[in-house]
Amino acid sequence: MSSQLKCRAGSTFADSRCGPKLKTCALVHHLRTAKTPNVRQLAAVLLRKKITGHWGKLSPQLRQLVKQSLIESITMEHSPPVRRASANVVSIIAKYDVPGGEWPDLLPFLFQCSQSPQEDHREVCFSPAGAFAESDLSNFSNT
Secondary structure, X not given: OOHHHHHHHHXXXXXXXXXXXXXXXXXXXXXXXXXXXXXXXXXXXXXXXXXXXXXHHOOHHHHHHHHHHHXXXXXXXXXXXXXXXXXXXXXXXXXXXXXXXXXXXXXHHHHHHHOOOOHHHHHHOHHHHHHHHOOOOHHHOOO
């Protein structure tokens, strides 16, 4: 990944005029539509860094869109670094949403990935699964 690309992306998202919603939407858009894997990976890395500070400020609809986009990235992405970067974002979000029961379909998704015949899917389920190990799983007693 070129340092020029990193610098340009970093300065764009450091701009205080861009609110959390706009930054999140832009990063998710690049994660799902950028033509080069390096840009998609950078979008996921930046999303992981930004999500920690403003996940609670996002609307429930936008949070759902982000989660859905990340799941799609994990299952459909051809580039292993992009899949891993997306899985890392899922791990961060899981720390916020799993204890409150706000992402009940994540655990079944991870289980499905762990049973997949595709090694790529099995591999990426471990990072988010680690987030479960650090979370209160009492909300999943009925699943």
